[in-house]
Amino acid sequence: MESRCISLPNIFVVTGGGTGGHIYPGIAVAREILRRLPQWGVVFVGTEKGLEAKIIPQEGFPFRTVNVEGLKGSGLFQALKSCVKVPLSVYQAVRLLKELNPIGVLGTGGYASGPVVYAAYLMRIPTIILEPNVYPGLANRLLRRSVDKIAICFPETEKFFPKEKTVLTGNPVRREIVEVGKSPPPAGLDRRTVLIFGGSQGAHKINMAVVEALPYLSPWKEAVQLIHQTGEADFDRVAEGYRLAGFSGELHKYIRSMPQAYARAHLVICRAGATTVAELTACGKPAILIPYPYAIYNHQELNAQALAKAGAAEVIRDQDLSGKVLAEHIIAFIKDPDRFSEMHIRSKALGKADATQRLCDEILNVIRLKEEAL
Known part of the structure; x- marks a missing residue:
C-alpha cells in the first residue's frame, strides 16, 4: 500500500x-x-x-x-x-x-x-x-x-x-551495527559463542545441518554456546533436536536485536547476502559462510569467496553442507583461539564502517x- x-x-x-x-x-x-x-x-x-x-x-x-x-x-x-x-x-x-x-x-x-x-x-x-x-x-x-x-x-x-x-x-549498514564494530571482540574464549542465522525467515538446510552437527559437538558442549535464529517454520523441529542432543542452545524464531547478537558472537554461521557480508565486516566477525546456491548470478558465492580470499571467512558450499562438515569447522575454531583473533582483524580490515x-x-x-x- x-x-x-x-x-x-x-x-x-x-x-x-x-x-x-x-x-x-x-x-x-x-x-x-x-x-x-x-x-x-x-x-x-x-x-x-x-x-x-x-x-x-x-x-x-x-x-x-x-x-x-x-x-x-x-x-x-x-x-x-x-x-x-x-x-x-x-x-x-x-x-x-x-x-x-x-x-x-x-x-x-x-x-x-x-x-x-x-x-x-x-x-x-x-x-x-x-x-x-x-x-x-x-x-x-x-x-x-x-x-x-x-x-x-x-x-x-x-x-x-x-x-x-x-x-x-x-x-551502508545501520549505525547500531557500526557501534558493535567499535568494541573489542567479546571476552571469554574459554567458551565461544556461535551465532547462527539464515535470514529473517531462517534457512532450512542450515537449521538441519546444525541439528545434525550437535552429536559431533557433544564433547565440546561446555566450550561452545549456540545462539540460533531458526525462523518460524523450523523452530519446533530444531528445539527438539537440541533437546535430544542434550544441548541448551539459545533458540529464537526471530532475533529482534541483531546488533546485540553480533556483539556477543565470536563466530557467525550464515548465508552470504550483501547486507550480511557488510554487517559481518563492519563488526569484524569471523564467519563460516554457506552461500545460498540459487541466488541470482550466484552472487552469494562470489561475495563469500571475496571474504575467504581476504582471510575473513571460511566457506562451505551448500551442496557440501552436512552436520559432520559443519561440526568439523566449528571444532577447528574452538581448538584454535588465535584463529578468532586473526580472522577478526582481517574481517575488520575489509569493513567500511x-x-x-x-x-x-x-x-x-x-x-x-x-x-x-x-
Whole structure:
C-alpha cells in the first residue's frame, strides 16, 4: 500500500528492492541524509509486490510504487511480457518524479530501480547507483552509462563499470551495527559463542545441518554456546533436536536485536547476502559462510569467496553442507583461539564502517556538481 509524502523543500528519492540487500542500505542512507539535513524528505520507490512494500512503511518512510517486473530467471514468455512493460514503467516513473520533483535519486539495485533511475536520467536529475554485490545485477549494469556516479562495495566490482565515475564506498549498514564494530571482540574464549542465522525467515538446510552437527559437538558442549535464529517454520523441529542432543542452545524464531547478537558472537554461521557480508565486516566477525546456491548470478558465492580470499571467512558450499562438515569447522575454531583473533582483524580490515557517510558525501557532491552545471 502506498503512503503519500508531504510537501517538503527538498525531496530525495531512494529506489530499489526485491531483497533485503537492496533495501536496508537505502534505509541507512536515508537516515543519514535526514540526520544531516532534517529539513529534507526521503521518499522510497519500489514495487507493490516486493519486500520493500512491507519493510519501508514499517521503517516510517513514505513509499510509492511503479509497475515493473524482473527479467532474470523468468521464462521466455514472462521475460517478453516484462520487456513490453519497460516503457510503461519508465513513463510511470517520469510522472512520479515530476510530481515529487526530487533533488536527486539513489538506486540500490533490483529491478524496481531500473525505470526510476533511467527516468531521472532522462529528466536530468542527479543520479547515483549502489552495487552491493561483487557481481553487479542487471539493472545496475544497464544503467552504468546513464548515471552520474556508481558506488561499489568490493574492489573486484570496479571492472564492470566506467572507471571515471566509480567509487569504492562500501555497503551502508545501520549505525547500531557500526557501534558493535567499535568494541573489542567479546571476552571469554574459554567458551565461544556461535551465532547462527539464515535470514529473517531462517534457512532450512542450515537449521538441519546444525541439528545434525550437535552429536559431533557433544564433547565440546561446555566450550561452545549456540545462539540460533531458526525462523518460524523450523523452530519446533530444531528445539527438539537440541533437546535430544542434550544441548541448551539459545533458540529464537526471530532475533529482534541483531546488533546485540553480533556483539556477543565470536563466530557467525550464515548465508552470504550483501547486507550480511557488510554487517559481518563492519563488526569484524569471523564467519563460516554457506552461500545460498540459487541466488541470482550466484552472487552469494562470489561475495563469500571475496571474504575467504581476504582471510575473513571460511566457506562451505551448500551442496557440501552436512552436520559432520559443519561440526568439523566449528571444532577447528574452538581448538584454535588465535584463529578468532586473526580472522577478526582481517574481517575488520575489509569493513567500511563509514560506508554510509561516504555514500552520502558522494550523493551530495553529485547533486552540487549537477546544480552548478545547470
